[in-house]
Amino acid sequence: MSAIEIVTVPCLSDNYAYLLHDTQSGATAVIDAPEAAPILAELEQRGWRLDHILITHHHADHIQGVADILARHKASVTGAAIDRHRLPPLDRALADGDCFTVGTVTGRMWETPGHTLGHVVYYFEAAGAVFTADTLFALGCGRLFxxxxxxxxxxxxxxxxxxxxxxxxxxxxxxxxxxxxALTIEPFNAELAERAKSITLLRAEGRPTVPTTIGEEKATNPFLRAGNESMSARLGLTDATPDQVFAEIRRRKDVF
Known part of the structure; x- marks a missing residue:
């Protein structure tokens, strides 16, 4: 079984890129390319070659480093077939549910429209990891552009x-x-309150708050909790559908 290493690479003012490295084959992928310099520096420091660039969506702060990275590494570029008209040129265009490999590691691409119509995520079951870009954030989700x-x-x-x-x-x-x-939506969520304290400490130390987990998000992220009866009741939307409750939470976040 492959050993998989994931490295968080801070980029720009608040973006993250991620290196996924298969230690068995030596293959490495980067998920998104907000800027080239920190990604190239991390690869050089670790002595890794870059084989794949996995793009989640077309926004500039996720793709603007691609060309400079390709000038240094002969990597293949992967992205969504439905969005290829506004992505960097793709070597591998995937449809929803398609599998692909990074060395000996198998990934799967899911289409996750919302933030953009062509947004996708990359799920690596063996690594127990999903790269969600601007669909799902820690305690949040992307704006509906x-x-x-x-x-x-x-x-x-x-x-x-x-x-x-x-x-x-x-x-x-x-x-x-x-x-x-989140605390304005669920002020009595004890798990959320504890998590908020931990986040404050992490940021005070300049440390990332990611990764998180699906379980942690389901317990504390108001956007994932829109289907809970307690949430709809608190917002005065008892008869609303989950997507209507979600829409109200998103509306409130947009003006927060």
């Missing part, structure tokens, strides 16, 4: 179906702000 609340709720529900110990690697360090908002 293109998709609908119903689409995003479906995408989040799909992620929530993963094993609870699955580690979630998201695209931004937004957790402290997300925690402050």
């Amino acid at each position: 293109e998709g609908t609340a119903a689409q995003m709720w479906q995408s989040l529900s799909r992620l929530a179906s993963l094993p609870e110990d699955t580690r979630v690697y998201c695209g931004h360090e937004y957790t402290a702000s997300n925690a402050r908002f």
